[in-house]
Amino acid sequence: MNMMSEAAVEKALDQKMNAVPFKMIGKDVSVYYGEKRALFDVNLNVRENTVTALIGPSGCGKSTFLRTLNRMNDTIDNCRVMGKITLDEDDIYDPSIDVVELRARVGMVFQKPNPFPKSIYENVSYGPKIHGLARSKADFDQIVEQSLQKAGLWNEVKDRLHEPGTGLSGGQQQRLCIARAVAVSPEVILMDEPCSALDPIATAKVEELIHELRTNFTIVIVTHSMQQAARVSQRTAMFHLGNLVEENDTDKMFTNPDDQRTQDYIMGRFG
């Protein structure tokens, strides 16, 4: 009985989710740092206009997986990635795919706010400028305003756009970094523990922002906090020791996970 009902629930969920296409597909993804293997054949798909949260104890490989999605691992010496990851239909590790173009489509927000030591305006306009997305001053003004609005920062900074971005508070800096990523109009935004350096009020603002951004972007977020995953995401993936343990709808994951380890982690038995 129980088994049946569970299968039925799963089917219903699948059908709901099936309406949402995959944006990125990871197949048998393994990562090595030199001799050390950090990820073991991970198969994980990211759905469009969905917030996917990656959770797990520290050192479980969730950040490593996130960084494979826009090839930020390329900047680390002796890091090798095996397996296949596609964005839409493109294999992003295919030699024909250009990493610059990829990153223009898959933006990233980092753990610690890292605004450039330039003005707020220049921080946001930097991406569009290097990619040639705007020509005239008016275009730039528009992009900057829209991006800052999407990041919920416009009202706080509109009078001091030409002051240095490093002068903002931590939470504002992180939203500036999100605005900076949004300004490139990527298809996917990766967020690597974006709230870990922020206080609770700033965290709440960023979470609210993530929720709104979902309508326009596909978001993958690494988080330490299970509550945060539950609050912001629709899908959750649980990593442990470099393995993907379980991937599921967030609601199901936090109420009735399939895997014992997920259950233990969510109950706080390890982590």
Place this chain on the structure above:
Amino acid sequence: MTEIVSSSSPAFVRPTAARRDIGIKRRYAAERRFRAYGMAAIVIGLFFLFVLLWTVISNGYTAFQQTTITLPIEFAEKVIDPKNERAANPSKLMTANYPLLVRDALVKALGIDPKNRAEVKKATEMVSASARMQLRDIVIANPSVIGTTVNVSLLAEGNIDSANKGQIDLAVEESKRKVSDQKIGWMKTLTDSGAMTKEFNTGIFTFGASSRPEAAGIGVAALGSLYMMLIVLALALPIGVAASIYLEEFAPKNRLTDLIEVNINNLAAVPSIVYGLLGLSIFINFAGMPRSAALVGGLVLTLMTLPTIIIATRAALKAVPPSIRSAALGLGASKMQTIFHHVLPLAMPGVLTGTIIGLAHALGETAPLLLIGMVAFVVDYPGSPMEPSTALPVQIYMWANEAERAFVERTSGAIIILLIFLVVMNLGAILLRRRFERRW
């Protein structure tokens, strides 16, 4: 289980949308250009290094060979001491007409008519004027040689030496070159008879200053440099270490120590010639020390090297982790004991590396020495640091100002020797660092 969730869902992927144009081609061209500039910069730098070393080595390696003419010299009594006065007045031996002995031997070897004054004069030009001193020293060392005939290797004159090494272009018209056809003929005669040979040039290591390139060497200058290095080592190392220990471990953090810090960093970047002015004014004019003395040079170089050693030592002290200090202090050692028993020994490789690099720098320094009168024509080895002496780089400077081809060769040869010293010192520093490098 993971598989179930992911793969049970049908792979439903949206086809790739039309790409945005983000100028990839143009941007990658810029990227390649930028990268090429960087590579070109390194190549240019290395190219100059290569050309510089090539200039020195190609000009200088021949300096380690010297043409000599071995002649059977008859130490005739009638020439050296015609009136047989040497027992009564030994100074007669100092002033005897030694060149005449050379001339006679040379005339015999070349088969020239001794009555042909002009030709005889030309022939004697082929032997260095230093032959006089060489023969004199032989006779004075052993007066019993008078009356016998001995084979003596005499230095060939500078131009003959150059010609013998093939550095003089014989295709040039005779009147425009320094060695006449006649002399070249004689050179051939001497070479064929085995009298003229090229030998390893020990003179460049032992001789002092001379206006004749074949008799000039760096021996005296090197001794001056050695004195100075010893003074620098004896003063700069202990003072530098003591100063660093105070500044790093004891000094309170206040305006004064800040000032000292800035001051030391500035001293490390003060032009070296300023130290020369300081030495001239304080050590020579005020304290009345002798001009041209290695002592003054050593003191000036000490002041110049101190900042380097202090900076290196402070960095080495800083790198010793606080846990070592806490451990020693926790056992009841005094702060002084902690530093001298534990911290300083651990920092010593860094200190010595800094010291060697500072010394190498001081060894190559020229400008301040010019001002304290070390541009001196010093023929004899200085017996003490108080006597007039010169230094290796200053000797190079003086030779560089000489016009003769043979001096260019000597200069390059001296530079090679100086560079070898520097390479050895720097390699020593690197090995020391490798051998004792610690990662905490």
Place this chain on the structure above:
Amino acid sequence: MNTSLILLLILIVGFAAYLAGRSRAIATSNGKLSVLHSLPGYHGTYAAICAIIPATIVLAVWAIAAPAYIDSAVRNALPQTVLSQGAATSELALGQVKSVANGLNLLDDAELAALNNGSANLRDVLAAKGVPLAGEGEAYMVKSAAQFNQMTATSRVLMAVVVLLISAAGAVFALRGISAPFRARNQVERVMLWTLMLASSIAILTTIGIVGSMLSEAIRFFNSVSPASFFFGTVWDPRFAAAGSEATQGQFGLLPLLAGTLYIAFVAMLFAVPIGLFAAIYMSEYARPGVRSIAKPLLEILAGIPTIVYGFFALVTVGPFLRDISAQLNGLVTGNYVSFIQAQSVLTAGIVMGIMLIPFVSSLSDDIITQVPRALRDGSLGLGATRSETIKKVVLPAALPGIVGALLLTASRAVGETMIVVLAAGVAARMQLNPFEAMTTVTVKIVNQLTGDLEFNSPQTLVAFALGITLFCITLCLNIYALYIVRKYREQYE
């Protein structure tokens, strides 16, 4: 008894005090060292310090003060006729008295007696002993000289006695104080601390010495040449005045030298900055570790080569090369094979100095660039910037203050460089803009004015110190400002 012998005796007393102190401390402990507050070695060292240091200080003070005291005593005892002629005359007389005194020491009793009863000529007697006298000796000089000799001898004996007594007293004082609870280690360490402080004060003393000595000599220069004509003069022509013609002192205009210095430094920077900066960027951002570990030390060899070698390189290679190639170029264009670049020129000196500066620029900038945090690079790369865009738009702007500091330090080195310009730039002091002609620099002129035999009090030599202090001030400003911004930059990213 001379000073070094006394010093040796003090050291012997000190060593004896050390041994005595040690054994006394061991004796005090009755075989149980743990009852002592300090180890026996510290007690010994304390005794040695007490024996050596006060005595040495007294010795030093005495050795400096006594001659001055004797001089003034002898000078005051000179006949009224000499003293009334003013300070210069009595100074001269004192000098003669000293050489007479020196000569008197060489005479035997009979000759002394002959001198004293006036039967022998002072000058001739001394000349026979190899002591030349500048003027005719006068009768009073023998008396003064005898007084001088006697005072010197007394002072020596007194000094030896006093100093050795102090040394012995110090040793006895320390040895009597030895007891189990005595804190000898703390005393010794206090002395060590003072020694360390003294050592670190040498750095400050050096700066004071530089500024003080150059300033005092420069002021003497400005007594004969007005500062305005030095700092704003446009002609450098320090003729060595012919004897008697006081009017033609020559002109000491700083501007042509300063112009040459700055021009050559500018050419050198123009050459070194792009190469050094690009090399640093390539090394820190692109090069694989293998390439970096070879190319970096190779480039740094350039920094270890003495500048005299660069000077020689300019003299025998670069100068003639530029001269010949300019002749060839001229010939190709105009058919007239005359070189338009002189072998000694601004360009030659600038290029060779530029080569020397490449490693300075590159290693300083490399340090600065690698300090830019990785997060900034990631931020830019994560947005899809290429590496060169990241460097140009994010890394370099962030590193800019530090790089400016590094370049200022390099410029300071270029301004103060001596040997390259001495051999490659020429000695003609002119103001012109053609980089193919020779110009000269401040440092070249310092060397020119101070080498060779010269009298020290003429403006021709003293001008070197005025040039020196100018050079010191320029480099001081550059260094301090550069160090300040580099430090601020470091703090920003620490």
